[in-house]
Amino acid sequence: MSKLLPHIAACLFSLSPSDDGAMQLFPAGTFDASRGALRGKGPWKIDADIAGRVIAAVSKRKSDICIDYEHQSILTAKNGQPVIAAGWISPQSLEWREPPAAYPGLFAVSPKLTAVASAHIARDEIRYVSPVFTYDPKTGEVLDIINVALTNNPAIDGMQAVTVAAASMLAADLSNTPTENPMELDELLERLRYLFNLPTLAATNDIIAELDKAKSLLAAQPAATSLLDLLDSTKAEVAALSAQLADASAEPDPTLYVPIAVVTELRGKLAALSSDSVELQVAKLIEQGELAGKILGDAEKAWATSLGKKDLAALSAYLDSATGIAALSGMQTEKTDVPKTEVAVLSAEQKQVCKNMGLSEAAYLESLQEIQ
Numbered sequence: 001m002s003k004l005l006p007h008i009a010a011c012l013f014s015l016s017p018s019d020d021g022a023m024q025l026f027p028a029g030t031f032d033a034s035r036g037a038l039r040g041k042g043p044w045k046i047d048a049d050i051a052g053r054v055i056a057a058v059s060k061r062k063s064d065i066c067i068d069y070e071h072q073s074i075l076t077a078k079n080g081q082p083v084i085a086a087g088w089i090s091p092q093s094l095e096w097r098e099p100p101a102a103y104p105g106l107f108a109v110s111p112k113l114t115a116v117a118s119a120h121i122a123r124d125e126i127r128y129v130s131p132v133f134t135y136d137p138k139t140g141e142v143l144d145i146i147n148v149a150l151t152n153n154p155a156i157d158g159m160q161a162v163t164v165a166a167a168s169m170l171a172a173d174l175s176n177t178p179t180e181n182p183m184e185l186d187e188l189l190e191r192l193r194y195l196f197n198l199p200t201l202a203a204t205n206d207i208i209a210e211l212d213k214a215k216s217l218l219a220a221q222p223a224a225t226s227l228l229d230l231l232d233s234t235k236a237e238v239a240a241l242s243a244q245l246a247d248a249s250a251e252p253d254p255t256l257y258v259p260i261a262v263v264t265e266l267r268g269k270l271a272a273l274s275s276d277s278v279e280l281q282v283a284k285l286i287e288q289g290e291l292a293g294k295i296l297g298d299a300e301k302a303w304a305t306s307l308g309k310k311d312l313a314a315l316s317a318y319l320d321s322a323t324g325i326a327a328l329s330g331m332q333t334e335k336t337d338v339p340k341t342e343v344a345v346l347s348a349e350q351k352q353v354c355k356n357m358g359l360s361e362a363a364y365l366e367s368l369q370e371i372q
Contacts, residue, residue: 021110022107022108022109022110022111023089023107023111023129023148024103024105024106025105025106025107025145026051026105026131026133026142027046027103027104027105028046028047028098028099028105028106029045029046029047029104030043030044030045031043031044031046032044042140043140044135044140044141044142045140045141045142046105046106046141048096048098050141050142051094051106051142052096053143054094054106054143054144054145055094055095055096055106057143057144058091058094058144058145059091059092060091061091061186061187062091062190063091063186063190064088064089064090064112065088065090065091065108065186066083066085066088066147066148066201067085067086067087067088067113067147067149067150068083068084068085068086068147068148069086069117069149070149070150070151071130071132071149071151072084076203076204076205080205083201085201086113086114086116086117086149086150087111089108089111089112090108090112093109093110093111094106094107094108094145095107095108095109106142120150121150126150126151126152128150129148129149130148130150131145131146131147131148131149132145132147132148132149134146146185146186147186192211193207196210198210214227217230218230278309279309281308281312282309283305285304285308285312285315285316285319286304286305286308288319289304289322292319292324293324294319294322294324294349295319296325296353299357299359300353300357303353304318304319321349322349322353323347346361346364346365
């Protein structure tokens with residue numbers, strides 16, 4: 001035998017005055033609201049025992065119960081208007097009052113009404129309380145409170161239809177839950193707000209928008225079948241990247257990589273060796289030029305040395321094209337005494353040497369005579 005699911009009702013009561021400012025939510029005993037009910041059909045029933053169970057169920061909540069205007073919490077999904085709170089009821093503030101209290105029934109002690117709502121009530125601009133609650137369809141016993149509204153016309157055209165649609169959605173959620181432990185809509189919405197990091201008062205439309213974003217993310221990742229799969233895959237990618245970064249910062253393999261300091265040192269040594277090699281080659285060319293009589297005197301030797309260090313190929317080309325003086329060559333190779341000879345005319349190569357060294361031909365001739 002299937003269990004009867006809880007039904008939902010939105011009922012209408014007058015805002016009963018109270019000396020301590022408490023708000024009466026239900027009258028004691030059996031009650032009905034044939035004209036004020038937006039949903040459900042009475043009569044309904046609440047007494048001390050029933051109220052005790054309702055208080056126990058409501059006190060488990062963490063979030064305050066919203067008091068809105070004209071059931072906008074239910075209407076917002078259709079009209080898109082924001083839910084403006086008229087006040088709040090603490091889940092731990094419900095209290096059952098027995099006769100001979102002036103107004104026996106279930107009360108919300110010290111509800112936190114906004115200044116605007118208090119002003120409306122004081123000017124008699126809003127008169128009624130309309131709780132939305134679940135009840136046992138067989139016995140009419142009140143089971144739980146969903147929210148509360150301040151209203152004057154809860155049964156106008158359109159509001160009733162929207163209220164019925166919203167209530168039907170909640171009833172569908174309850175149909176998948178055992179009657180003994182029904183899923184509370186407020187708790188579900190609270191968890192969704194937490195999941196998507198939304199404000200505490202975020203409307204249902206905001207939650208739906210975030211769910212649509214999550215749906216789009218899943219559609220873009222065919223391999224992921226749920227948000228948890230998507231999060232797991234993202235976590236795995238982050239872990240892989242972290243591992244790569246860790247490897248990059250580790251000590252390099254000395255068999256594969258050479259420290260930059262070593263490379264710099266080797267480059268310095270190669271440069272020094274290269275410089276030494278050039279100097280040796282220049283010295284050798286100078287020596288050969290002197291022996292061949294192509295380099296005469298210290299001045300020309302200094303010039304040729306400087307030229308060779310700057311451009312070894314230029315020095316080699318000069319010596320190849322220069323004409324040596326045979327007498328000088330014989331003196332340097334055989335180390336024999338050779339009588340001095342007069343040189344009246346300079347060769348073309350000797351004139352070029354004078355030009356490169358900035359010497360006059362006379363001075364050059366004089367240096368040659370001193371050598372002889």
